[in-house]
Amino acid sequence: MAERVQNFINGRWVDSRSGRTFISLNPAHADETVAVAPDSTMTDVDDAVKAARTALPAWSHMPAPRRGELLFKVAELLTRRKTALGKLVTREMGKVLPEALGDVQEAIDMAYYMAGEGRRLSGETVPSELPNKDAKSVRVPIGVFGCITPWNFPTAIPAWKLFPALVAGNTVVLKPAEETPACATKMVELLEEAGLPPGVVNLVHGFGKTGEALVNHPGVDGISFTGSAATGRRVEALAAAAHKACSTETGGKNVIIVMADADLDLAIDGALWGAFGTTGQRCTAASRIIVQAPAYDWFLARFTKAAGRLKLGDGLKSSTQMGPIVSKAQYQRVLDYIATGRKERATLLRGGRAYTKGECKQGYFIEPTIFTDVTPAMKIAREEIFGPVVCLFKVETLDEAIGLANDTVYGLSASIYTRDVNASARAERELDTGLVYINASTIGAEIQLPFGGTKATGSGPREAGGRGGALDLYTKWKVIYRDFSGTLQRAQIDKE
Ligand code: UN1
Numbered sequence: 001m002a003e004r005v006q007n008f009i010n011g012r013w014v015d016s017r018s019g020r021t022f023i024s025l026n027p028a029h030a031d032e033t034v035a036v037a038p039d040s041t042m043t044d045v046d047d048a049v050k051a052a053r054t055a056l057p058a059w060s061h062m063p064a065p066r067r068g069e070l071l072f073k074v075a076e077l078l079t080r081r082k083t084a085l086g087k088l089v090t091r092e093m094g095k096v097l098p099e100a101l102g103d104v105q106e107a108i109d110m111a112y113y114m115a116g117e118g119r120r121l122s123g124e125t126v127p128s129e130l131p132n133k134d135a136k137s138v139r140v141p142i143g144v145f146g147c148i149t150p151w152n153f154p155t156a157i158p159a160w161k162l163f164p165a166l167v168a169g170n171t172v173v174l175k176p177a178e179e180t181p182a183c184a185t186k187m188v189e190l191l192e193e194a195g196l197p198p199g200v201v202n203l204v205h206g207f208g209k210t211g212e213a214l215v216n217h218p219g220v221d222g223i224s225f226t227g228s229a230a231t232g233r234r235v236e237a238l239a240a241a242a243h244k245a246c247s248t249e250t251g252g253k254n255v256i257i258v259m260a261d262a263d264l265d266l267a268i269d270g271a272l273w274g275a276f277g278t279t280g281q282r283c284t285a286a287s288r289i290i291v292q293a294p295a296y297d298w299f300l301a302r303f304t305k306a307a308g309r310l311k312l313g314d315g316l317k318s319s320t321q322m323g324p325i326v327s328k329a330q331y332q333r334v335l336d337y338i339a340t341g342r343k344e345r346a347t348l349l350r351g352g353r354a355y356t357k358g359e360c361k362q363g364y365f366i367e368p369t370i371f372t373d374v375t376p377a378m379k380i381a382r383e384e385i386f387g388p389v390v391c392l393f394k395v396e397t398l399d400e401a402i403g404l405a406n407d408t409v410y411g412l413s414a415s416i417y418t419r420d421v422n423a424s425a426r427a428e429r430e431l432d433t434g435l436v437y438i439n440a441s442t443i444g445a446e447i448q449l450p451f452g453g454t455k456a457t458g459s460g461p462r463e464a465g466g467r468g469g470a471l472d473l474y475t476k477w478k479v480i481y482r483d484f485s486g487t488l489q490r491a492q493i494d495k496e
Contacts, residue, residue: 002023002033002034002035002036003034003035003036003182004035004036005035005036005037005038005181005182005185005205006037006038006185007038007040007044007048007202007203007204007205008185008188008192008201008202008203009044009047009048009051009202009203009204010047010048010051010054010055010198010199010202011051011192011197011198011199012198014038015038016038016039016040016041016044016205016206017041017043017044017047018038018039018040018041018043018044020038020039020041021036021037021038021039022036022037022039022178022205022206022207023035023036023037024037024092024178024179024180024181024182025327026091026092026094026363027093027094027323027324027325027326027327027363027364028091028094028313028314028315028316028323028324028359028360028362028363028365029314029362029363030328030362030363030364031362032091034088034091034092034182035092035181035182035185037178037181037182037185037205038204038205038206039205039206039207039210040175040204040205040206040210041206041210041213042213044204044206044210045173045175045204045210045213045214045217046213046217046219048173048202048203048204049144049146049173049202049214049217049219049220050219051198051199051202052144052171052172052173052199052200052202052219053144053171053219054199055171055197055198055199055200056141056143056144056170056171058197059169059170059171059197059200060140060141060169060170060171061169062169064117064118064119064121064167064168064169065118065119066118067118067166067167067169068114068115068116068117068118068119068167069115069118070115070166070194070195070196071111071112071114071115071118071163071166071167071194072111072112072115073194073195074111074115074163074190074191074194075108075111075112075115077190077193077194078104078107078108078111078155078190079108081186081190082101082104082105082108083101085104085155085183085186086100086101086103086104087100087316088182088183088186089103089104089154089155089180089183090314090315090316090323091316092154092179092180092182092183093151093152093154093179093180093183093326094279094315094323094324094325094326094363094364095278095279095281095315095323096315096320096321096322096323097315097316097318099277099278099315100315103153103154103155103156104155104156106153106155106156106159106160106447107155107156107158107159107187109446109447109448110156110159110160110163110164110447110464110465111159111163113163113447113448113465114163114164114166114167114465114470115163115167117164117167117168117471118167121139121167121168121471121475122139123136123137123138123139123477124136124137128481129491129495130483130485130489130491130494131485131489132483132484132485132486132489133481133482133483133484133485133489134481134482134484135479135480135481135482136479136480137477137478137479137480138477138478138480139168139471139475139476139477139478140169140475140476140477140478141168141169141170141474141475141476142168142170142221142222142245142473142474142475142476143170143171143221143222144170144171144172144173144219144220144221144222145161145165145170145171145172145173145220145221145222145223145224145474146172146173146175146211146214146215146217146220146222146223146224147161147162147165147172147173147174147175147223147224147225148175148176148211148214148215148223148224148225148226148227148235149161149174149175149176149177149184149226149227150177150226150227151177151178151179151180151326151327152278152281152282152283152326152386153282154176154177154180154183154184155183155186155187157226158174158176158184158187159187160447160451160463160464160470161174161224161226161463161470162174162187162191162201164465164469164470164471164473164474165224165470165474166196166200166201168471168474168475169475170222170474171199171200171201171202172200172201172202173202173203173204173214173220174188174201174202174203174204175204175205175206175210175211175214176203176205177227178205178206178207179326179327181205184203184205185203185205188201188203208231211225211231211235212234212238215235215238215239215244216238216242218242220244221244221245222244222245222246222473222474223235223239223244223245223246223247224246224247224463224473225246225247225248225249225250226248226249226250226283226463227250228250228251229250229251229384229410229456231250232248232249232250232251232458233250235248236248236459236460245460245473245476246459246460247452247458247459247460247461247462247463247473248458248459248460249283249451249452249453249457249458249463250283250456250457250458251283251384251410251412251456251457252283252284252285252287252384252410252411252412252413252453252457253287253288253381253382253383253384253408253409253410254274254284254285254286254287254288254410254412254413254414254415254433254442255286255287255288255289255290255404255405255408255414255415255442256270256271256274256286256288256289256290256414256415256416256417256441256442257290257292257398257401257402257405257414257415257416257417257418257427258271258289258290258291258292258295258299258416258417259292259295259398259401259416259417259418259420259423260292260293260294260295261418261419261420261423262295262417262418262419262439263417263419263439264295264298264299264302264417266417266439267299267417268299268302268303268306270415270417270439270440270441271286271289271303271390271441272303272306272307272310273441273443274286274415274441274442274443275287275289275307275368275388275390276307276310276321276322276368276388276390277441277443278323278443279322279323279324279325279366279387279388280385280386280387280388280389280390281325281326281330281386281387282443283412283413283457284412284413284435284442284443284444284445285386285442285443286390286413286415286441286442286443287384287385287389287390287391288381288390288391288393288404288405289303289390289391289392289393290392290393290394290395290401290404290405291392291393291394291395292394292395292396292397292398292401293394293395293396296394300349300372300392303370303392304349304350304370307350307351307368307370308350308368310322310368312324312355312360312365312367313359313360314359314363322368322388324360324363324364324365325364325365325366325387326364327364328364330364330386330387331354331364331366333386333387334366334385334386334387334388334389335354335366337379337380337383337385337387337389338352338366338369338389340379340380341371341374341378341379341380341389341391344378344379344380345373346371346372346373346374346375346378346380346391347371347372347373348369348370348371349370349371349372349392350367350368350369350370351366351367351368351369351370351388351389352367352369353366353367354366354367355367366387366388366389367388368388369387369388369389369390370390370392371389371390371391371392372391372392374391374392374393376393376404376407378391382408382409384410398423398426398427401416402426402427402430402431405431406430406431406432408455409455409456410453410455410456410457411432411433411434411453411454411455411456411457412433412434412435412452412453412457413433413434413435413436413437413442413443413445413453414427414431414433414435414436414437414442415436415437415438415440415441415442416431416436416437416438416439417439418438418439424438424439432454432455433453433454433457434450434451434452434453434454434457434462435451435453445464447464447465448464448465448466449464449465449466449469450462450463450464450465450466450467450468450469450470451463451464451469460473461473
């Protein structure tokens, strides 16, 4: 049964003023509509931004621990609804249920973590150089934030953005991906149920033009975007031109290095999880695997065999190991990349086709695909594919592996499998990525540490927790000097 979802503006559920709608589908059964959602216009965005601006003074003045308490409630509601929400994630986005539950768990973890920030949000007090004067720095909210989220983590990524923004005292307008409007709506329903005041969180559904209206709106002070590299560049340019705070998290061309001395069975498990987990639709997915020569043939044979055994199907079935691609457009895009790889004369070792057997004929399934004989110049070696497609490379030395790993415009996640502590230390230092894993796959970042990458992977402060994480995006520093000497004291000048 298709669900009718709405925008949420100033505490009320409303349709778009345009009256237009769009639908989201179940990618495992594309004849099943999951939700009908409003296709929002600039006017709807304007209504949402105005509501967020109106709500800002009271929300930003509420003691941060009280804002944190509301997030604790959100965490509890999310925990209670985890199974239902997880099933919805699988239906609307396609990932297998255990991963969908992990998606919701990541949102729960972020809610608890950021709720605790309500009692920290700390700045510094430092001594003044003058008598009878004190000095401190405090974090203050940026204002109204526009948050634009992707479909691949339809509950976790809205949580990464909304929860730190809210605990820091910002108000928010969320524009979720058009592929997953029902998941975003459930998240916002939970925030409403937890008791957030009207206007503090607003939701506008729609496509790129809705997102662009949000980025361009003069009432928006900051933008947080996760999505494609091309759109990210555009968001960065628009935000910079208007002096808005901005963080983008975009593409990756993540890599696993397998040294010959590694625990190779473990490396196979990590490679399968990194390349084909979430059907390769993670920013952190491994799309390049570099194997040292003595282990190459063994690795190739085992990896190919294991990939061939993965069971494709509806993610709600417990036997399924790999779900569909999220949409027809993405499905076509991945198939086009596979065609490009063949044209570029890489060897298609396995997979490479749409999978239409049995129950999969109505869905957007693609076989786990492995290319070898890939040169670093090929498109499939350079561009983010965002599907179950992986390129294998053979190298002789660690230097060669690190050089190849860094030969990309992106820099999100990299991993090395080795038992050699010196090799792991060199990799840790020299891999130019935001995340480095030793003896673990490229995916599975934890929320209490900053998340993001180098080079074209994005710009601005990192997402998620910890020092150097999301609070640096959602707050700005204010420094306060208080002179209680009752005299004119001239810093730097009155020193004897
Ligand atoms: C993403 O794909 O955009 O590290 C986020 C991971 C997850 C988050 C991925 N915790 O794979």
